[in-house]
Amino acid sequence: MTEKEDDKPGGMKGIWRGLQQTIYGMAAHDMSRAALRTRASMEHLFILITMGDLLGVPILPPYYSLRLLPYVVPQIATWKRRMLREKDVSDAMF
């Protein structure tokens, strides 16, 4: 969703790109955020299942946990951030 300074076109192209991005922001950015949020919730469930082994609670048989582990590892850092962050009602509103 971001672009490096070098990638930014100038002149009319830049204005056109800016307009496109602004329209996208108005029309569809909240939809893509909602989709990301849904995916993140699914991933949390997924992580919860596989992370059971870490706690010594084998929710899945270890064979399947090990097969799934490579998919889980990249998500752990962001998962921790989301899970441990303090939240209140207003977080649930937007």
Next chain:
Amino acid sequence: MNTLWIVVIGIVVIYLAYTQYARRVDRNVIRSDAKRATPAKMYMDGVDFMPTSKNILYGYHFKSIAAAGPIVGPITAANIWGWFPSLLWLVVGVALVGWASDYSAIMVAVRNDGNSLSAISHKLIAPRTRRILFVFIFFYLMLLAGAFVGILAAILSARPDVPFGIIMLALMGLLAGQMMYRWKMDLILTTVITVAVTILAMAVGPWGQTKNEKGGLVQGPVGQAIVSLNSAVDNISGKKPLMSIVDPTGADPRVPVPGADGKRPTTAVYDAATGLVRTLPNYLLWMIFLFVFSYCGANMPIWRFAQPVNYIGFWIMLFTIVLSAVGMFVAPLSGVKDAAGNVIGAFALAPVKSLGFTLAAGKAWQPLWPMLFVTIACGAISGWHALVGSIGTARQLEYETDGLPVGAGSMLGEYSLATLSLTAVSIAGVGGGGGRFAAGVGKLIYAGTFGAIPEVFGTALGFGAFVMIVLTVTQLVFRVMRVTLTEWVGDAIPPVRNMHVSSLISMVLTLALVLTGTWVYLWQMFGASNQLMAALSLLVVTVWLKSEKKNPSYALYPMLFMYFTTIFATLVTARNLYVTIAANPSMGGLPVAGAWAMIVVAVLLVVAALFIGWDGLRAYQRYSGKAAEAKPAVAQARS
């Protein structure tokens, strides 16, 4: 006065406010630094915290803040006081207060690890401020839902050419959700089909309308079908009203516009002799329709209904706004005239209708100060923006320096929308409230398209767009209300955790307000709660600036003005409710009960504001070094 002057004033105000004031505050007080890591970068989780281009974020923030508020507020204010005081407050409000509130809320959150405004107020001011903020949010949502459902039900009941487009919007929303998420169809194709069908349905509503020999409107086939439906429903009670209310301000959409003699005529729903507005069964029918619509929006998966409806509504609104804006520019230059032979670009509404300072005993008071400042909220300043900014936008800011174009820029954009609404109302000259707005939009679209879209369809588009934007917000308000109610009392009353129960409770409370209250009071109470939230947000900013040893003047003085203005406005509204409804011997039953309920809400809001003000003052003194202790609020509460 003509529309071109409004365009010129708009451009000058935006330019001066942004370059001469906002940019200086950003540079000299906040000192935004592009090299400083933002929460979006530090805590990136791919969902909430995500660096995003400032253009996208501008669009996102603008869309989140610019909904029905900047349209309904100026319409209502222009009808009560005239266009000049409304324009003046919009200009002064956005230039000195509005942008500062939006921008600062974002920057405070950015400098506080992306924490929400409530979490920051908990830390900086006092723990109880957070709880009070939730009370504000719930009442705010309830009053907003009540005001919106009330005005929409009145429009749907009074205008048979409007409902068909809205029914089709609901169906197209369901179809768009299915096409996008289930059938995985191309987004552009989905957009073209659903938006085109909805616009077509909006145009079909007034199709075939004619005038009889007396000049009265005769509906076309679709409008006639809705008239028959309304009539059949009214026959249930033998066309007798279910109840009657009084609207001392005459702003309820069911109150007819005064005729050439300056007197309001008696209609099926309005008795000119007594001033009573009759609530017929068809009004209830459209209210139930709105609740069903909102229930779907609040409880179905968001991708299934709420989101696609919002998406279609956005395109129609954009289409309407762009054409109207072109019309504002073109109309005075081309000198195009409407069907009645009047120049479209010229203002027809009186600049000042009343200043309202003649305060008569036993009658409603609407003094310019403080009532104008809560009637026009969004477009000048709004507390809602601070909530959205601190939670949604601040966590996506890629660079600190993007905060100004996104926060202040979006607020100045919303001001443009508010001035466009004010212009549409001012050039129309006939009708009232939403009707006057739609008539003005119809004229502007006619001028903007050089006559390609006839005035009657432009007006239908204006009506449809107005109802659509209010309705899309209303369904989301019920969704947020359900979440807030669950979080608030879900632990104490477990059944409320059920989303259907919490939705129904929210709707019953709203229904009670709509049936018993008077529309303008509801709107002004909503405005008051909104502006109190804005004052609270500015208070948090002021205390934060003080704690950082920065000059807080640009937030402090607007905060003081909004704080006292809003408290007085709330008290005046409570007094109006008491005098004109609660203590009125000709009223009884539901309206009186509703008036008392709203008076209680008003008192609660004032008490909550006083608590927040007291805590804020103590926090300010703490950080000024005037008090003995200089501990943060949370630390004090624990010690």
